[in-house]
Amino acid sequence: MTRTIYIVGLGLIGSSLALGIRRSHPDARIVGYNRGEQSRTIALEQGIVDEASDDFGQFVEEADVIFLCVPIQQTIQFIKELAQLPLKETVLVTDAGSTKEAIVAAAETYLSDRQVNFIGGHPMAGSHKSGAMAADVNLFENAYYILTPSALTQADAIPRLKDILSGLHARFVEIDAAEHDRVTSQISHFPHVLASSLMHQAGEYQEEHPFTQQFAAGGFRDMTRIAESEPGMWTSILLTNKESIIERLAEFGERLKTVQEMIATGDKEAIWQFFDQGRRIRKEMEIHKRAGVDSFYDLFINIPDQEDAILTVLEKLRGISVVNIRINEDNRADIHGILQITFKNKEDLERAEQIIHEQTSYQVFVD
Template sequence: MTKTIYIVGLGLIGSSLALGIRRDHPEYRIVGYNRGEQSRMIALEHGIVDEATDNLSQFAAEADMIFLCVPIQQTIRFLEELSNLPLKEGVLVTDAGSTKEAIVEAAETYLSARNIHFIGGHPMAGSHKTGAIAADVNLFENAYYILTPSRLTQADAIPRLKEVLSGLHARFVEIDAAEHDRVTSQISHFPHILASSLMNQAGDYRKDHPFTQHFAAGGFRDMTRIAESEPGMWTSILMTNRASIVERLAEFGERLKDIQQLIEAGDEEAIWQFFDQGRRIRKEMEIHKRAGVDSFYDLFINIPDQEDTILTILELLRGISVVNIRINEDNRADIHGILQITFKNKEDLERAERIIRDQTSYQVFVD
């Protein structure tokens, strides 16, 4: 019998989930909810969903599986609303929120009286693009898809969910909801606070030191890129993971005091060890990988400051899919720039490297 999949929230994540589900299960009926009309229309026009609504209850009773792909606080409100709707027996409900403990607790509170399966979910992938127009069937490829079981997760629920999501080509990992929130507080939530703190500090500092505005590049740019993230989403994340985030902030404050004392004491050896340890740990971590495998491939090219250099290189690479390009060290006029080109797979990287080496005299290296 054909399954009905209900995607609640047709933004980047929800629409990309729908495309991934449809890839392996074209026979499924996929319906969607979205408050805004534009994403509903785009999702319908692009075949992301078969039907769409702005009324949560419209398709709820027909769904075999419900994906809540909306902000955290709205997810919690929708869990309460679903508890009062006539859902199918054994329907599986899951979500895509960036924090898990509060959502799992809400599901157990509101849905425990019903024959409903619930699994917390967090697909660890995203983009700077938003809305259904940005939907990408490959968004989750080789990315970790975290599953946090609850008291409402019956034995067959996780296999059922994985089977429906097989077209995502993601890597599923099961973890306790509280542990998920502790880990993400360190590697996701706290870094966003740090990035915005650096920007706020620089904003104040530039009032008396205006060249701060113009010289910020390189490392500062890389460290603060995520400060451009949507404020509402991050406010919600902080409000639903307060204890872990406050703990990380306090611990980091002690680390800053330690390095401050080393600098004040002029302890050159200890400062060197501080930087060396950070460098070594970064090399050991899977920062350049998604789900433990290489997920993007970077080619670096030393280029002179000459007209049309970048256009010439891109023309040579015509026909090869490029994920991103950027120029590093572009705040110096007396040195070559470094053109960084990112590819989606190893084959494209190797082909591009051969072309640039064979047809130019530029120095090329691979990370």
């Protein structure tokens, strides 16, 4: 019997989920909802979905599984609407929101009388691109896919969902919704606040010190990259995870005061220990060892400022999937640039490292 998978929201996440589901379940009927016509048209033309609509309720009654891949507040609104719509008795409902406690609470409140099989979900992957046009079947490869069970999660929910999503090649982790929000407040939500705060500070500072803008590169660029994220999404995230984020902000403020005191008193040993501990903690964290929020693998190549140097490297890596390319330390004229190439898995990273080591004279290393 053909299963009907309903993807609500045909943006980057929803469309990429659909591609992954089709890869492992080619016989599934995948239908989609999207308010905007452009993504609906692209999703249909590219075979991401078999049918699409701008009417949320159109496919609800037929769906065996419903993925809510829309902003958090819209997800909660759709959960409310599902409570009033006809559903299959065996329907499995899940979502893709970046915060989980508010969504799980909404499901437990509005769907408890419907016997809906609900489990929260958060695929921890993304891109600066958006819409169905950016859909990528490999978007979630090796990335963590968080599952947050609820009071409505039946025994078959997790195995059913893992089977449906097997084509994503993601790493599934089960965690309590409240704990999910506490953890992500530290490693995702707070860093976005910090990045935007740094940009606000630098923007004001450059008014009196214009070279601030010219010299902003290297570490500053890497620390503030995420400040370019979509404001609406982050407004919703902050307002649905208030307590944890406020707690992180307050705690960080105390840390900054401590560092300020170290500098003011000239405590050389304390400053050294501060940086050394930070360095050691980062080395011990699994940032580059396994999947994380950015489940990538980075290769660093020292290359001279010569014509076609980057092109030569990329030509040798033809056939290997590259996630991102970046030139670091481009504000220094007296040293080689560092070409940072990002891969999605360890195998591609190791293959690329071997090729560059054997076929060029450039120094290559892995972080």
